Every structure is written in structure tokens, then in C-alpha cells.
Amino acid sequence: MKSNRTSATSIVSRVLLGLLTIMTGSWGIFALIFSEPHNDIVRSILATAFGVASLATLIALGFRRWHWQALAGYFALFSLLLIWWSNIKPSNERDWQIDVAMLPYATIEGDLITVHNIRNFDYRSETDYTPSYYDKRFDLSKLEAVDMVASYWMGPAIAHIFLSFSFADDNYLAISIETRKEKGEDYSSIRGFFRQYELIYVVADERDIIRLRTNYRENPPEDTYIYRISGSIENGRRLFLEYIHRINKLNAKPEFYNTLTTNCTTSIWLNTRVNQTHPPFNWRILASGYLPELLYERGKLKTDGLTFPELQQLSHINARAQAADDTVDFSRLIRAKDINLTPTTIP
Known part of the structure; x- marks a missing residue:
């Protein structure tokens, strides 16, 4: 035995x-x-x-x-x-693709935060553009809302998620967590597990980062949605400041992107830990296309009593973005027919 x-x-x-x-x-x-x-x-x-x-x-x-x-x-x-x-180390000194060549950073003076190198490319197509950047000062006390942008290109399970911070007088700042690719380098989910890409927080004008997806991405095309997050405005301010600290940290000390642990949605979730009420982890944070529905179920989206399919339909902005194109009023126009997006903010 x-x-x-x-x-x-x-x-x-x-x-x-x-x-x-x-x-x-x-x-x-x-x-x-x-x-x-x-x-x-x-x-x-x-x-x-x-x-x-x-x-x-x-x-x-x-x-x-x-x-x-x-x-x-x-x-x-x-x-x-x-x-x-x-001993494989990340670097900020490589031959970068033009759209991620310039690292953003910010200077902080109390509630006044000056963001440097805000991307605002003038696109003629997805690959043909004139690079342009600007600096802008934001008053943290005037942060009014946070929107979540979800862009789909390969079915309902996968979406690129990023946040756009809304300040008084229709001033928006979009921040997208992405791979920083070198010239001639394509994205691969498998490569993303093996220290092949540095991490970058792309800080951009909505006329750049949203319009690129709604107006110029064709192979494949992307369907883009904007949802307003509900919750405490103070949580939103802490989250914005956490983003700013991460941006400055990456500017000073590069880090690797990881397909699982530091992708666009897991990084957002990690940043929300600055707030005590940050949402618990859920598998739909990894299956990022389902994240809007998850936040809807948890009461973290402003809905005005709509069902999720109704909210999703109203949040689809491609047609409005194509009509607005490069107008100065782009951010207001892409939200014009949405539900009443009054100032509220992050969970």
C-alpha cells in the first residue's frame, strides 16, 4: 500500500x-x-x-x-x-514613430497644471499628417467631468479605452495609454508580453485622438463611443492628478508596456486606486469591449434611466465626428445629441 x-x-x-x-x-x-x-x-x-x-x-x-x-x-x-x-531595460531614446515621438509632461503649481506636448496632428489620412503640439494650462478646481471613450475595431470583446477630462468652458484633455512603437514596428499582443514596447500616455486634443479613430481609421474602421462617468468630482480630480504624476514619471523613467498588466484598461483600473471607491477587478476589464456595460451595471455611468443598448446607441459618435471634422467646436459637437452630459465624474 x-x-x-x-x-x-x-x-x-x-x-x-x-x-x-x-x-x-x-x-x-x-x-x-x-x-x-x-x-x-x-x-x-x-x-x-x-x-x-x-x-x-x-x-x-x-x-x-x-x-x-x-x-x-x-x-x-x-x-x-x-x-x-x-537586464533588458526600457528606454526613452529610440527611433520612435512620429505619433509617439514626443513625450508629454506637466508642471504643477497648486491647482494650476500646465501640460506640455499635447498632440494635435492635422490628419489627411491615418498615415499622412502634419505633426503639431501645444502646451495648455488647466485649473484642477475647474475639472467638471470625466468621459470614457471606447473604440472598437474587431468585434464586441475588444476595444481601446481611454479617458477625456472635461474642464470648464468646453476644455477637454484626452489621455490614452498605449504602446510606444519604434519606426517600422507593428503592434502584436504576443510581443506585448515580452518587453517589446515602452509604455506611453498619449496626451492629445480630442480633434486628434478621437477624430483619428472616427474619421480616418479605415483598415479596419473603428466605431467610437463616449460615456460620461458618474460619481464624486473630487475623485475625478484625484484621478487626473494621478495621471499627471504617471506622465511625469514615465518622462523621467521609462517603463515597459505589458499586454496583460499595463494595457489601456488595466492601467486605468490601477490609476483609479487613488480613490477609495475604485471598482473591484473584473474579467471584463481584460475583455475591454465589455467594460462600458460593466460600469453601467455598477452604476458608474450617467444613464438618465436608459437601458444599456439605448445608452450605447446614443453614445456612438462617428457620424457626429465626421460632420464636425476639424472645427474648433469639435468636442462640443460630438456630444451635442448625447444624453444630458451634465458635470459629474469618476467612480
């Missing part, structure tokens, strides 16, 4: 060690495939070699005589991989 229990324990242990080897081996292969600055051939050789080592370790688990030696060798190799990985 004791022998049977020992045998069963040994089998379970080997299965668990096998799963651990598969997970660490898969991670190591991808990390090496996407590693820099080596060329494609070097990356392929290193990834293949590590894959062979992982496979050999899995096979050795089936042999009592070899498996401990194989595991010791494999995890020594994996430890070297982790040491190499820990």
Missing part, C-alpha cells in the same frame, strides 16, 4: 514538473524569439536550442536515473535566461 502511494506521488510530481517545464520552456522560447538586438538567425538559433533543452528535460522525466540531473541542468539554464531577461 505504501509502495503504491509512493508511486502515485512520484507520478504526480513528474506530471507537475513536466507542466512547469512546458510553461517555462514556452515562455523562454518566445522571450528569445522576440529578443533584441540580435538578428533573426541568432534569435532562431537560441530559441531552438532552448526548445531542444526543454524537450530533452521532458523526455528525461520519464527515466528515474536521469530526471533529477536533467531538471537541475534545465533550471540552471533557465536561471541564466532570467538573468538575461532582467
Whole structure:
């Protein structure tokens, strides 16, 4: 009986060690495939070699005589991989794509916050534009509301979420948490797990960051919605200030983007922790397309008694944005036929 229990324990242990080897081996292969600055051939050789080592370790688990030696060798190799990985550092000094080349920052004087390098490109198409930036001073005491923008391009489950802060006299400042890509670099969700992109808070005029999505994105087109967040105005002010601190921190010390832990929605959720009433985590924060419905269910959106489908329909702004185009009154016009978006703010 004791022998049977020992045998069963040994089998379970080997299965668990096998799963651990598969997970660490898969991670190591991808990390090496996407590693820099080596060329494609070097990356392929290193990834293949590590894959062979992982496979050999899995096979050795089936042999009592070899498996401990194989595991010791494999995890020594994996430890070297982790040491190499820990020495991959983010940088603010790369050959950036033009739309993320300029980092924003802010100077704070009490309630007066001057935001520098607010992006306001003049678009002729998604890829043809004239870069332009400006600085603007905002009075934190005059923050009136926070809006959530949700832009969809690949079905209902995935959306890019960002916030726009509304100040008195129709002054809006949009802040979008994104990947800072180098020239010639495309976005990949898988690459986003492996320190391939720096993190950037794009601070932009709504005529730039919203109009780009509603008027110029065609492949694929994007459907964009604006929802007003409900709650305490003081929470909104604390959240705005937290964003400003994060922007300044990234300007001084770069960080990596991560597809899971520092994407557009998880970063917003992490920032809301500055408020005691921040919402608890929910899987729909990861399936970002469902975030507006989640906030609706939790009473965090201004609804005026509408059902969520009704609210969603009224919040769709593509047609209004296309009609407004580059007018100075763009922000007011894209909200003109929405529900009564009176000043309220963040949860």
C-alpha cells in the first residue's frame, strides 16, 4: 500500500514538473524569439536550442536515473535566461514613430497644471499628417467631468479605452495609454508580453485622438463611443492628478508596456486606486469591449434611466465626428445629441 502511494506521488510530481517545464520552456522560447538586438538567425538559433533543452528535460522525466540531473541542468539554464531577461531595460531614446515621438509632461503649481506636448496632428489620412503640439494650462478646481471613450475595431470583446477630462468652458484633455512603437514596428499582443514596447500616455486634443479613430481609421474602421462617468468630482480630480504624476514619471523613467498588466484598461483600473471607491477587478476589464456595460451595471455611468443598448446607441459618435471634422467646436459637437452630459465624474 505504501509502495503504491509512493508511486502515485512520484507520478504526480513528474506530471507537475513536466507542466512547469512546458510553461517555462514556452515562455523562454518566445522571450528569445522576440529578443533584441540580435538578428533573426541568432534569435532562431537560441530559441531552438532552448526548445531542444526543454524537450530533452521532458523526455528525461520519464527515466528515474536521469530526471533529477536533467531538471537541475534545465533550471540552471533557465536561471541564466532570467538573468538575461532582467537586464533588458526600457528606454526613452529610440527611433520612435512620429505619433509617439514626443513625450508629454506637466508642471504643477497648486491647482494650476500646465501640460506640455499635447498632440494635435492635422490628419489627411491615418498615415499622412502634419505633426503639431501645444502646451495648455488647466485649473484642477475647474475639472467638471470625466468621459470614457471606447473604440472598437474587431468585434464586441475588444476595444481601446481611454479617458477625456472635461474642464470648464468646453476644455477637454484626452489621455490614452498605449504602446510606444519604434519606426517600422507593428503592434502584436504576443510581443506585448515580452518587453517589446515602452509604455506611453498619449496626451492629445480630442480633434486628434478621437477624430483619428472616427474619421480616418479605415483598415479596419473603428466605431467610437463616449460615456460620461458618474460619481464624486473630487475623485475625478484625484484621478487626473494621478495621471499627471504617471506622465511625469514615465518622462523621467521609462517603463515597459505589458499586454496583460499595463494595457489601456488595466492601467486605468490601477490609476483609479487613488480613490477609495475604485471598482473591484473584473474579467471584463481584460475583455475591454465589455467594460462600458460593466460600469453601467455598477452604476458608474450617467444613464438618465436608459437601458444599456439605448445608452450605447446614443453614445456612438462617428457620424457626429465626421460632420464636425476639424472645427474648433469639435468636442462640443460630438456630444451635442448625447444624453444630458451634465458635470459629474469618476467612480
